[in-house]
Amino acid sequence: MAQMTMIQAITDAMRVELKRDEKVLIFGEDVGKNGGVFRATEGLQAEFGEDRVFDTPLAESGIGGLAIGLATQGFRPIPEIQFFGFVYEVMDSIAGQMARYHFRTGGKFDMPIVVRSPFGGGVATPEMHADSLEGLMAQTPGLKVVIPSTPYDAKGLLISAIRDNDPVIFLEHMKLYRSFRQEVPEGEYTIELGKADVKREGKDISIITYGAMVHESLKAAEELEKEGYSAEVIDLRTVHPLDIETIVKSVEKTNRAIVVQEAQRQAGIAANVIAEINERAILSLEAPVLRVTAPDTVYPFAQAEPVWLPNYKDVIDTAKKVLTF
Amino acid sequence: MFNENELTFTQVKMLDEEGNIIGNPTITTSDEQLREMYEWMKKARILDQKLLRLQRQGRLGTYAPLSGQEAAQVGSAYALTKEDWVAPSYRDHAASMVHGLPLEQIISYSKGHLYGGKIPEGLRILPVQIIIAAQTLHATGIAYSSKYKGENSVAITYFGDGATSQGDFHEALNFASVFKLPVIFFCQNNQYAISVPLERQMASKTIAQKAVAYGMTGVQVDGNDILAVHEVTKEAIERARNGEGPTLIEAVTYRFGPHTTSDDPTRYRSEEEVKQWSQQKDPLIRLRKYLENKGLWDETKDNQLEESFNDELNELIDVIESKQIPTVDEAFDYVYENKHDLLVEQQEEAKRFLANGGGE
Numbered sequence: 001m002a003q004m005t006m007i008q009a010i011t012d013a014m015r016v017e018l019k020r021d022e023k024v025l026i027f028g029e030d031v032g033k034n035g036g037v038f039r040a041t042e043g044l045q046a047e048f049g050e051d052r053v054f055d056t057p058l059a060e061s062g063i064g065g066l067a068i069g070l071a072t073q074g075f076r077p078i079p080e081i082q083f084f085g086f087v088y089e090v091m092d093s094i095a096g097q098m099a100r101y102h103f104r105t106g107g108k109f110d111m112p113i114v115v116r117s118p119f120g121g122g123v124a125t126p127e128m129h130a131d132s133l134e135g136l137m138a139q140t141p142g143l144k145v146v147i148p149s150t151p152y153d154a155k156g157l158l159i160s161a162i163r164d165n166d167p168v169i170f171l172e173h174m175k176l177y178r179s180f181r182q183e184v185p186e187g188e189y190t191i192e193l194g195k196a197d198v199k200r201e202g203k204d205i206s207i208i209t210y211g212a213m214v215h216e217s218l219k220a221a222e223e224l225e226k227e228g229y230s231a232e233v234i235d236l237r238t239v240h241p242l243d244i245e246t247i248v249k250s251v252e253k254t255n256r257a258i259v260v261q262e263a264q265r266q267a268g269i270a271a272n273v274i275a276e277i278n279e280r281a282i283l284s285l286e287a288p289v290l291r292v293t294a295p296d297t298v299y300p301f302a303q304a305e306p307v308w309l310p311n312y313k314d315v316i317d318t319a320k321k322v323l324t325f
Numbered sequence: 326m327f328n329e330n331e332l333t334f335t336q337v338k339m340l341d342e343e344g345n346i347i348g349n350p351t352i353t354t355s356d357e358q359l360r361e362m363y364e365w366m367k368k369a370r371i372l373d374q375k376l377l378r379l380q381r382q383g384r385l386g387t388y389a390p391l392s393g394q395e396a397a398q399v400g401s402a403y404a405l406t407k408e409d410w411v412a413p414s415y416r417d418h419a420a421s422m423v424h425g426l427p428l429e430q431i432i433s434y435s436k437g438h439l440y441g442g443k444i445p446e447g448l449r450i451l452p453v454q455i456i457i458a459a460q461t462l463h464a465t466g467i468a469y470s471s472k473y474k475g476e477n478s479v480a481i482t483y484f485g486d487g488a489t490s491q492g493d494f495h496e497a498l499n500f501a502s503v504f505k506l507p508v509i510f511f512c513q514n515n516q517y518a519i520s521v522p523l524e525r526q527m528a529s530k531t532i533a534q535k536a537v538a539y540g541m542t543g544v545q546v547d548g549n550d551i552l553a554v555h556e557v558t559k560e561a562i563e564r565a566r567n568g569e570g571p572t573l574i575e576a577v578t579y580r581f582g583p584h585t586t587s588d589d590p591t592r593y594r595s596e597e598e599v600k601q602w603s604q605q606k607d608p609l610i611r612l613r614k615y616l617e618n619k620g621l622w623d624e625t626k627d628n629q630l631e632e633s634f635n636d637e638l639n640e641l642i643d644v645i646e647s648k649q650i651p652t653v654d655e656a657f658d659y660v661y662e663n664k665h666d667l668l669v670e671q672q673e674e675a676k677r678f679l680a681n682g683g684g685e
Contacts, residue, residue: 014637042606065459066462069468073466073467092456092459097456097463106439108444108446302450
C-alpha cells in the first residue's frame, strides 16, 4: 500500500474510474494540460486523452450545463468547479437542473455527475474561495453531498460517488489536500455514501463533525482524554443524506453531544443534525446539544482566518459546557 | 476597428404573405412535404387553442401558448431525423410534437401530471425547460456526446429572444463554437420577453449577428415563412453533420397570445400591432395560400383536418381526465435512484396521512 496525500488519493480514484469505465469524463477550468490548479487531475489528460479529460472555456454555468447534457447521453461526467466559492455561478445547473432531472423525468434520466470542488478555510486564499457552502447543497433534494476528511476516505468515497447514478457534490477541503499522508490501497475500493464513520470511540460525549473539523475534533478528544473525558468522534463523511442511525446510536450511548462545523452557524448542517437528535433521541440526552461553528459574518479576509475559524480549543470549551451541564 | 454598421444581415424570405415564392430561391422542399408541414401547423394551432380553453375552464395549469410561432417550430423540427435531439423551452410543443412527442405527453405536462416530463423511451427530446436558456447548455452537452461518439446526430435547442440576454446562452454558444459541436441554436424572436420589447433586451440590430462574435454562422430568417425556416434549418443541420460546427438561427416571429395564461399582453402591446401580425402575417395563412394556389389544399380539406383533429383531441382529453391522479407519495420515488432512509420515513408518513383522509 502506498502512502498518499488526500489530493493524490483523489487523483488515484479518478484514474481508477477513467480506466474502468470509458463513460467517465473529466472537464473544467485548467484540468487538462495543467492538471488542475491543485493538481487533482495531474497526468490524467496525458493518460486518457484530450476527449476525456479536457479544459473548458472559463464559465462555471457552462461546465455544469455541459455535464447535464452529457449525462443525458449516458456519460458519467466529473466537472471540476475550480473553487467552491464560485458555485453561485453554477447554482442553476446544480440545484435547478441536475438535482431535479431524475424527478422531473419520472426516473427516465439519471444524472450520474460528480461535481468536485475544493473549499474550506485556513489556507489564505483570496476572497470568495474558502466558504463552506455545503449547507446550500444539503438543502437541495436530489443531491448527495460528500466531504471526506482523510486520503483513504477520499478515494473510496470518490469512487462510490462516480459510480452513483445521482448527482454528488464532492467537496475537498483545501487544508487537507496535503496536510498528511495515509496508507491508501491501490486499485479500486468503495466506501458507501450516506454512512458516517466513527473516527474515535468514546463513552462520555459524541462529537459529530465532518471535513477539516474532524481533525480539530480528534485533537480536542485527545486533550479531553487527559482530563478524564472519553469523547467519541463521528465523521459524517456524507452531510446529505445524513447517517441518522450512527448519530442516534452514538448519542444513546454517550447521552451528550456537540456538533462541529467550519461553516457559519446560520441554517447549517449542525442545526440539522441537532434537530434530528432532538426528534429521535431527546430522552437519551443529559444536556442540550451545542454547536461549534464559525460566526455568522461574511467569510473574513485571510488575516482574520485563524481567529474566525473554529479550532480544537473551541471544541474543548463547548464539549466541557455539555459535559458539565 | 469593427463597426456594426458594416455588418449586413439579410433576412431570408422565400414565401410572401400571399403565398407566392419571392425571387428565385433554391428550394429543396417538395410540395408534399409542405403540405405535411401545413398539417402540423394546423394541428399545433388547434392544440394550442384547445389548451388555452381548457386552462380558462380550470382544467389545465398555467399554459404558455405558441400560436403565431408554428412556422418557426414546425419548419425547423421537420428538418430533423429521429436520431437528432430536441432541447425545447416551455413554448415549443409544436416542435416537440413534430419530433414525435405524443399529444398525451404534452397535455399531461400542461396539466401538471407527475409523469408529464417523462418523455417516452426512444424519443430524443429533453423535458420542457423552464429556466430561460438553460437548455442551450444541455443541447451543447448532447452535441459533445454526438461528436465524441462519432455519431451523425445533431442537437437543436429552442429558446426566445429574452434568452439571448442570459449568460447560459452566451456560454453555450462559446462552448459549442470552441468545441465545434453539431448543435443548432434556434431562437424564436417573438419580440417580447413577457412584456419587455427587444430594444430593451439588446442594443444590437439582430440576434443573428451575435453568432459573429462566437465565430459561427448566424442566420436571420422570416420566422413566419415556413419554407425559408425549413431551408435554413436544413442547411444548418447539414453543416453540423459535416463537422462545420454550430449555427445560430434567428427566426423573427410573433406570439399572437399572452406570454402565459396569467399574462395580460394589452398592457404592453397595441391592438394594431397584434392585428398586423395575426391577420397579415399569420404563418398558416401564408402556406395555405401557397398550397391552394397549387391546388394542393382547399377549404374542405382544411375543415376535415380541423374536425378530425378536434375529435382526436377531445377523445384524448377524456382519457387523460379519467385517469387516476398519482398520489403525492409517488413523488418520493424519483428524487434519487434509491430513496434514502429519511425519504423512506417521510413517504411512509405521507401514506399514513393519505390513508387517514389527509389531503382532502
